[in-house]
Amino acid sequence: MPEAMTAPMGDGFEQAARDAVYRAMFTRRDVRSHFLPTPLEDEVLAQLLLAAHHAPSVGFMQPWNFIVIRDAARRAEVRDLFLAAREQELPAVVEERQALYRKLKLEGICESALNICITCDRERSKGSPLGRWHNPEMDLYSTVCAVQNFWLAARAEGVGVGWVSIIEPKALKNLLSIPEHVTPIAYLCVGRVSEFAPKPDLETHGWGRRLPLPDLIMSETFGGQGEAPLKSTASRLNGFVVERACAADQRVAPAVPQREPPNEASALSFNSRNFDDASASLASQAGSGTWPAMVLK
């Protein structure tokens, strides 16, 4: 066998390609507010579906289907399901956050170019349940991997994706004629966008903050101490890696982010002082002075 054919094939990508992969992950957003009316080309959509279809699946089961929903009337019905579900969820939120919850823009069902429902056919591997005897939910998890592939490929293509989970699943199944043995995993709003927000909307609006990664690392058992060098490396790398991966996105990189005033649909007031505080906090978590400008791009 010629030498060239036995060369090791376990190498990583070159730096620029590695950066591109991280950049998709760090700049991906759950898009609700920035959809454009532009149609989405089949050429692009087909590539996103191809990416989804190359997700890992338990027992190579490939349990997914992709329902493309374009009809405006059907989408209006889905949006009604969302609105009803939001009212049902609201009382479960602690009282002091209910006003904020009400103001959050949580879907772009009607204004995105199209919707896609990614489903999981639970019977696709009947008779060959490799890897599912003890963990039957593995087919659902495989389908989620397909969703995440779709989402990352979309970011690379400049296509926004928003996952709507505030919806009653039985009502959705009924509306989309999804049979009993099939589970809808993700209802996605998909389309071109005016921008990818510099941070997750829920972080911007004060619903939550990114947790410090070192706090999430455990050693040997749950809660196990140890891995001090790894934690310290994770802290140190945080700003640097995000910075490098996102460098290509820095066509517009103000040190302090400038944004248009929020539109009515996402009507939370944008408090730049809080924004700065959050950035400073992140910078201190990351142990890197370069973090704020970077994560905000």
Next chain:
Amino acid sequence: MPEAMTAPMGDGFEQAARDAVYRAMFTRRDVRSHFLPTPLEDEVLAQLLLAAHHAPSVGFMQPWNFIVIRDAARRAEVRDLFLAAREQELPAVVEERQALYRKLKLEGICESALNICITCDRERSKGSPLGRWHNPEMDLYSTVCAVQNFWLAARAEGVGVGWVSIIEPKALKNLLSIPEHVTPIAYLCVGRVSEFAPKPDLETHGWGRRLPLPDLIMSETFGGQGEAPLKSTASRLNGFVVERACAADQRVAPAVPQREPPNEASALSFNSRNFDDASASLASQAGSGTWPAMVLK
């Protein structure tokens, strides 16, 4: 506000960066057989964890933890759990596939550099269950997105990942002291590899084949016909997109794949005729004569 600061930020990546993202997806493998004894640097592992930590999460809940397991004795115990579970799963497989099932190499627990258990803390967003009232499993799905980010970043870094799902979850929880309210989502074998196989092992060994993407696309409702142009585009793009994205991996690209004889651990005989047949079938599915050489790299 200066012009530069209001420039549109909704663009996609340049071609090379888009290709890198697809390449990670198309060449990612569920690795069982090719782990090397090489240790994995904290610098690299920290980046993979950073990628995982930037996954989307419902309500920005970030429910994940990462248990790093290095201890050889503990890993041997996990492997014993796998071996027991495999014996339990076997009778569920249809009889004519049991011999094949027995021969499949399905984990690299002890021979990989380290193991990571990614868990989901189901109580992390107590009091603020945004997006989980109707779909409480969304936190589990968020954690799966973190797994997929980890996996893709690992591919880019030249690190193999294998997800072991043939394991009794209660026994695993017990072994890793995982509390009741935390769900182990993925038990991963992680480390440097000698190669990333040209195709999924289960495809190579005849357990399954990649389904034709157009068959998985539906229109408006489950089973809905339509989307003919999209399906046709998906067919046409298949070989082409995979080819372009994987071009950088073609340092060694025989038209018909050459592989070392399988080692004892992955002892299925490699039948190159079947392999060719599978390639031909894929090529006809893809409607592209260039597919076989490409998908096999």
